[in-house]
Amino acid sequence: MSDAASPTSQGAEQAPTPAAPQPPVFQPMPLPRALGYMSASIVIALTQGMAQGFVSTNIPQIAGDLGATTTQASWLMAAFLIPRASMPLLLIKLRAQYGLRRFAEVAIVIYVVVALLSFAALDLRSAITTQFFAGMASAPLSTLAFLYALEPLPPAWKMRLGLPVSLSMIAVGPHLARVISPALMNDQGWGALHLMTLGMAGISLALVYLLPLKSPPRVKAIAPLDLVSWLLIACGFGGLITGFVMGPTLWWTEVPWLGKVVAASVVCLTLAVVIELHRKAPLLDIRWLASPAMLHLTVTLLVFRLILSEQSAGAPRMFQMLSITQSQLVPLFAVISVATVLGGLALIPWLKPERVPVIHLIALVLIAAGAFLDSRSTLDTRPVQMMFSQGLIAFAGSLFMAPAMMRGLMAALARGPNYLLSFVIVFLSTQSIGGAAGSGMFTTFINHGQALHLQVLREELMTVDPLVARELAARVAQLAPQIADPAQSRAQAAALIAQEASNLAYVLAYNDAYFLTFLAAIAAASALVLHMGRDWLAAHWPRGRNPSPSAESLQ
Incomplete structure (x- = not known):
């Protein structure tokens, strides 16, 4: 993906001896120009991340502007994510065939x-169509942010500095959107979000033309069957994302077409695998992806993505249920944004391939600690009380992502540039689909848990409990100055207690989900420790030693 990883085959053909192709010689940039490329990477990454965050953060407000329900407006998020999941796979081929500069x-x-x-x-249908094309258009921006971060750096620092900076900036975008969107929405509604997105896109456009990327030699990369496989993968990924985004909203068993969409997506992905297994030059090397090392990396990426869904689907929605407004969440997400950036910067002095397991272990421990602290929430919990725990989780997310991607990139490039696409599809499937799946599973667990807790609480309220009677009498006394009719005040007090019981049921369900996240992080950390112990024994156990006792030892 970087210039240092792209061999120049033309130079090898002109050499008088059949020597191996040599990578291009790195030419240092002047410091101001290098800072310009790094700034371009940051701006492009924030442009992409904030565009996604503006939609996911403001679904209820956007629904009101479009005259739609919140359930109907949820299609905006699905429309944005569907092309994002598969477009980068095709874009890598387009970049190789038509040149990096033209691509950018x-x-x-x-x-x-x-x-x-x-x-x-102006209406829901046009908004969904626009969001689909917005998701498609934003797909190349993550790649551009990554490439601009690598362009000015020497080979030794491309992975160590460029990777953490670009990935942390991509990750911080949705959180930063929650920080600034309340002020924008209060002024001009959804139009202000569009204006902000357009302004950042215009700045990115100027930077791309002022600071062109160096293009490696073009190659014919696209074959007809590549398009067939990509269409099947796109349909498969799109169906899965649709199911995971809309399933908890429409509810899985209430809408028959959801099951059909998920089943069709599985069929499409199966056909893509069959086609790729029978090609001489496949788009994806399925056999390599099924190797133990890649399966281990895939499971690691997926588990982390599912665990990190606690931050996107947990605290923000719990506070929304507790009637906390978006403006009141601004300080919390400011802390999360700072922690995300600090996590990426903390990697720079320590990021090396041999330290990846230790870094992942630290990230898992931090996630477990944050989730455990969150699992003790109450009806009186407010955003300020979750700043520390959510900051830990955000910091851990940045600690995880760059080392995982570095390991995958090194494994792919070690086998050749053609394997880069195979790793990209693993990374995309675990991040895009894993993120949607994690959010959908988290929300489904919350809805189911809330129903169970509410049933138990209602049974307790129906019993002749002195505490319930005392609370009801206190509420009636509070409402007496406002409502003269005793029967009406008693009914109003009972309704308030029932509403608090519903809110308490939600908080208890979120606590269960947080504690489940804690257990999952602890289990993953334990498995990682066992894996590290096995690797240590394999490296230090004496090889070729005869386990049977010698004659001298028996004497």
């Missing part, structure tokens, strides 16, 4: 055009 310029122009079209979205 065309990609950012398309994104600006889509940002302009967003102003024409």
Whole structure:
């Protein structure tokens, strides 16, 4: 993905001896220009991340602007995520065939055009269509942010500095959107979000044209069957994301077509695997992806993605249920944003391949600690009380991502550039689908747990409990100055107690989910410790030693 990883085959053909191709010689940039490339990486990463965060953060407000329900507006998030899951797979081929510079310029122009079209979205249908194209147009921006971070760095620092910086900036975008969107929405509604997105897209456009990327030699990379496999993968990923995003909202068993969509997506992915297994030059090397090392990496990425869903689907929705407004959540997400950036920066002095397991272990311990602290929430819990725990989880998320991607990239490039696509599909499937699956499973668990807790609480309220009678009498006394009719005040007091019971049931369900996240993180950390112990024994156990006792030892 970087210049240092792209061999120059032309130089090898002109050499008088059949020597191996040599990578291009790195030419240091002047410091101001290098800082410009790093700044471009940060701006492009924030442009992509904040565009996604603006939609996911403001679904209820956007629904009101469009005259739709919150359930109907949830399709906006699904429409944005569906193309994001599979487009980068095709974009890597396009970049190789048509050149990196042209790819960057065309990609950012398309994104600006889509940002302009967003102003024409006046109803739900046009908004969903616009969000689909916005997700498609934003897919190249993550790659561009990554490449701009690598461009000015010498080979020794590309993975150590460029990778943590770019990934932390991509990760902080959705959190930062929660920090600034309340002020924007209060002024002009959804139009202000469109204006902010367009402005950042325009800045990114200028940076891309002022600071062009160096293009490796073009190669013919796209074969007809590549498009067939990509379409099947896109349909499969799109179906899974649709199911996981809309399943908890529409409820899985209430809408028959959800099961059909998920089943069809599995069929499409199966056909793609069958096609790729029978190709001489496959788009994806399925056999390599099924090797023990890649399966271990895939499971690691998926487990972390599922665990980290606690931050996106947990605390924000719990506070929304507790009637905490978006503006009251601004300090919490400011802390989360700072912790995300600090996590990426903390990796720079320590990031080496041999330290990846230890870094992942530290991240798991931090996630477990944060989730355990969250599992003690009450009806009186407020955002300020979760700043420390959510900061730990955000810091741990940045600690995890860059080492995991570095390990995958090194494993892919060690086998050749063609294996890069195979790793990309693993990374995408675990991050895009894993993120949607984690959020969907978390929300499903919350809804089911709330129903169970509410049933138990209602049974307790129906019994002749002195504490319930005392609370009811206290509420009637509070409402007496406002409601003269005793029967009406008693009914109103009973309704308030029932509403508090419903809220308490939600808090208890969230506590169960937080504690389940804690257990999952502890289990993953224990498995990692066992794996590290096995590797240590394999490295230090004497090989070739005869386990049977010698004659001298028997005497």
